[in-house]
Amino acid sequence: MTARITDVARAAGVSASTVSRALRGRPGVSEEVRAQIAAVADQLGYTASQSASSLASGRTYTIGVVAPYIGRWFFGTVLDAAEQVFSAAGYDVLLYNLGSPEARKRFFTRLPVRKRVDAVLSLLIPDPDESAALRSLGVPLASTVGGAREGFTVVGIDDRAGAESAVRHLVNLGHRRIGMISGASGPLHWTTPVDRREAYLSVLADAGIAHDPALEADGGYTVEGGEQAMTRLLAASRPPTAVFAQSDEMAMGAMRALRRHRLRVPEDVSVVGFDDHELAEVVGLTTVAQPVAGQGTEAARLLLRQLDEPAEPDAQPPADKVRMPIRLVLRETTAPPSPRGPQ
Template sequence: MSTIKDVAEAAGVSIATVSRALHGQPRVSEATRRRVLTVAADLRYVASPSAAGLATGLTHAIGVVAPFVNRWFFAAIVHSAEERLRRAGYDLLLYSLGTEAEERRRAFSGALLRKRVDGVLVLGLHPAEDEVAALSAAGGPVAIVGKDVPGWASVRIDDRAAAGCAVRHLLDLGHRRIGFLGGETDDPLGSTLPGDRRAGYHAELSGAGLPADPALEAVGGFTVRGGYAAAERLLQLAHPPTAIFAASDEMAIGAVQAIRRAGLRVPLDVSVVGLDDHEMAEVMDLTTVAQPVGAQGELAAEMILTALAEPGRPLPAVTVPTGLVVRGTTSRPTRRS
C-alpha cells in the first residue's frame, strides 16, 4: 500500500506539499498540484484525514453551531454551507444546542471545538462579549449568519426593514388593523431577530399614524403550530384584525390554516403576509418578504474558506437584500372584513 512519503518521493516534493495539493490548500502551484494528483492516482494513494492534520495542522473540518437542525431556516443554511464546504474538501461537524444553557456554554467556551475544526459557523444566535472572545480564541476564523459581530465574518438581512416592507404592503392595500405574530420578547436564544422584526412592525404603524395595540400582538414561536394558535387568539378579539403580518412564513402558514378553519376567507376576510419565502410559501400561494436563505449559507461558508486561504484579509460583514413577493394571501380589505 502506497504512503504519502511514496507520493512525495515520486513527485519530487515534500510531504507537506503533497498534503496541501491533495486537500486544495494554498501555496501550491497549479503545475505541482497536477503532478501530485497524477502521481497519487498512479500509486492509488488515498489521503488520510488524520495524517493530513499532522502534516498541515489542519483538520479539514468546519464546526457549525446552531440552536436547532429540525427547523427549515437552519436546515437550509446548513445544507447550502455543507455543499460549498464539501466541494472544497471540508467535512462539517454539527452542534445543535437547543435552548440548553450548558450546551451553549460548552460550545462557546471554545473547548468543545479547539483542535477539532479549522473554523466555525454560528447560526441564528446572538453571542455575548465573553462568548465572542472565547470562541475567537479557540483558533480559526468564525462566520455568523443572522447577526453582525465585530471580529467575525457575518452575513444577515435587515430584519427591521424586511418586517417594515411586509407591513407597508398591507398598509398600501388599505389595512389599518394589522395583527402581528412573532417570538418572545426575551428570546431564550439571545437572538435579536424577534425584537427587530417587531420593531419594524411598530415603525411602519407609527409612520402611518397608527398606534401600536398590544392586543393585536401574539407569540407564535416561529412554528406552524405556534402561528396557528396565535392567529386563533387574534381572531377571537371583539375587533379582530383585517390582516396579519407573521414574522416567519411558518407562522404565516399556521395563521392561514387558523383563518380558514374559523370559516373565514384568505385574503377576502383576512390577509396574511409572512417573511422568509419558505420552500412551502409558493405552494401555499403565500405573500411574503423573501430572503435568500441558501445563498446566506453558501456565502458564510465562502467567507470561512477565504479566511483560511488568506488569513490577513479583513473579514467582511454583508447584508443581503430582501424583497416583497406578492401572491394570493393579500388583498384590499373588503366591506365584511
C-alpha cells in the same frame, strides 16, 4: 504496496507539499498541475491520509458549528448549505446543538471545540462573555445571525428593511387593522424578532395607524405557534384584516387557523410572511424572500477563505458584515381589505 504521497510527487515531477495542496483543493496550484497530479494519484491508487495531512499542516480539517436548533427549517437549511461547502473543500463538521440553557452553559464553560476545529460557524448570537470565549480559540469565526461584532464575519440580512416592506405592502393595500405574529420566544439573544417588531411599529406610526397591543401575538416561529397566535388575534374585539407573520412557518399556521374559522385568504384576511420557505410558493404566500441557503454558503466560503489566507500571528480575524439581498415576493395571500372581513 500502498502508494505514498512521495510516490505521486516523484511521478508528477513536483514536491510532496504541492501534491498535498493540489489534492486538498488548496490555493497556489494551477489547474493544469492540479489535474496532472489528480491523474497520477488515481493511476497509482493514492488516497490522501487525513491524519497525515493534519500532522503536517497543524490543521484538524474540521469546522465547528454551534446552533440553537437543528430541527428548525431556517437553521437546518443554513447548516446543510454550509456543510456542502465544507465537505467539498475536504473538511468535516463537528455540530453542537445548544437548544437548552443547560447545554449552552456547558458548552461555553468547557469549550470542547478547543484544538479540535480550524474555524467556528455560529448560528446563534453569543452574549459578550460567549463571544470572548469563542475569540479565545484563536480561529476564524463566522455567523449567520445578528449584527456586526468583534472578531466575527457576519453574513445576514437587513431584518428591519424586510419587515418594513411587508407591513408597508399591507398599508398600501388599504389595511388599517394590521396584526403581527412575532417570535418573542425565539433563541436567547436573538435580535430578529426585535428588529422586525420595531419595523412593524415604525410603519404603523408613519401611516398614522394607532398601535393596538391586542393585534400582536407570539407564534414561537413554528407552524403550530402561528396557528395558535392567529386564533388569539381572531378573538380580539376588533380582529385584524391583515397579518404580518415574522416567518413563513408562522404564516402557514395562521392560514390554517383562518381556514378552520371559515375565513378566506386573502378575501377576508390578508397574510404576509418572511423567509420564502420552500413551501411558500406552493401555498401562494406573499413573503419577504431571503437567501437562507445562500447565507450558509457565503459564511462557509468566507471561513475557508480566512483559512487559506491566514492573518498575521496572534491577530484576530477581521470583523465584517456581509449583507445579503432581500425582496418582497407578491403572491396570492394579500389583497385590499374587504367589508366581509372579520369584524
